[in-house]
Amino acid sequence: MKRNLLSPFLLAAVTVIIFLSFSIPTNAAGVATEGARIGEVVILGNNRTGKEVIQRQLPFSVGDYWRDEYLALTLARLQALNCFDPLSLRVITEPLPGGELRVVVRASDTHLLYLDPLEFVIIKLQNLFSNYCTQTFYNPFGTGLNLTVGGGWGANPWVGLGFNQALSNGWFLQGNLQWSENSRQFYPTSDPPSFHSTGFSTGISLLCYNRVDCEYGGTVNYSPVRVALDGADRQQQAYLSFGPDLKWSRWFETRLALRYALDLTGNFPPYPAINAVLLHRRPIGENQFLTTLYAGHMANFAPLNRQFTIGGFGTVPIRSFSPAFTGHTYLNASLEYRHSLSGNLWLLTYADCGRAWSDHEKTGDYDWESGAGVGLAVETPLGYPVRLDLAHGLTGGGLAWRIGLDMDF
Secondary structure, eight states, rough: OOOOOOHHHHHHHHHHHHHHHHHSOOOOOOOOOOOEEEEEEEEEEESSOOOHHHHHHOSSOOBBBBOOOOOHHHHHHHHTTBBBGGGEEEEEEEOOOGGEEEEEEEOOOOOOSOOOHHIIIIIHHHHHHTTTEEEEETTTTTSSEEEEEEOOOOOSSEEEEEEEEETTTTTTEEEEEEEEEEEEOOOOSSOOOEEEEEEEEEEEEEEEEETEEEEEEEEEEEEEEEEEEEOOHHHHHHHHEEEEEEEEEEEEEEEEEEEEETTTTTOOOOOOEEEEEEEEEEEEEEEEEEEEEEEEEEOOTOOOGGSEEETTTSSSTTTOSSSSSSSSSEEEEEEEEEEHHHTTTEEEEEEEEEEOOOOOOOTOOOOOEEEEEEEEEEETTTTSOOEEEEEEEEOOOOOEEEEEEEETO
16 A cells, blocks of 8 residues: 655644634524424525425424424435535524414525535545545525536546435435546456446436435436456446435434346346445443444346445445455444544544455455554534544555545544
């Protein structure tokens, strides 16, 4: 693993973020009275988003009886709209004559580009260092529609367009179109399996915030590409994949994705696939201990460019290793302890262990790999912290670091 050194610029950026996050309040709040009848709903602060867009996402209306869970569900849906400054979101109840309530929803629109200083310093510069850049145009027409454009350069160039449209009752529609040229080499490094593909990927997803502890939806993807597997001649491939998604969180957090993939050209066989994540957060005073299990399985005859990839600081982490383990099955476990140094500063320690299984003739050297590391996380006004991680491989790999915003902190 190539060793990277922190630049003075990045250290300065972390210092600026620490200062900002200690100086600005971070929590949206509300006050509610369980069981009281709602007599009036008032929406304030929005100067571009239509009130009807917000009203369609409210889990209550005039005449309903207020329930405590409405507060968190309303905030979750307004955040999912991705139209408002996170610091502006408020849901407050006020008494009316006769024992009824007035519900006041405050949500200030972000401007079209929304180049928040924290987002610019951390996300934009991190992306530029990784040879890509994206920009979202937030709600340009006032209808709850956000547009995203982006592109990458270097060894694996790509160009993409995306959108996120708010519907009603907690439903959101997302879509993307991307052209890319992708070359990958996987472990083992002595004679790695590889592929090269060129073509498009499109996707449409529906997601519903039904309750505070439940999200569900479905995804359809279509990917017509020309692919050369392990040095063989290129073939046409056009997989249509579809299936449901579920996220449930109460005593523990569960994410489940089921897919069935069908090659419309008939050159490759269809196959099913499943991904699962199980996360348990255990509070220890002001501290936290997290246990996360990751698992995935698909048919072993799925083509190499469609199989799972794990490792690195990715969605299935083995920190201190490159994201280059591929296979039709994987199993991974991560442990992380978060020690609170102050109200919004955390010291982190963690360890990962996992492996992938593959029937490819060149992947017989796969074994269990593990790594461990330390980190520092600082809460930000965006609602999630910026964290700096330094990890080292216990069974190989090397020294690796990362700085970024952790959405699931």
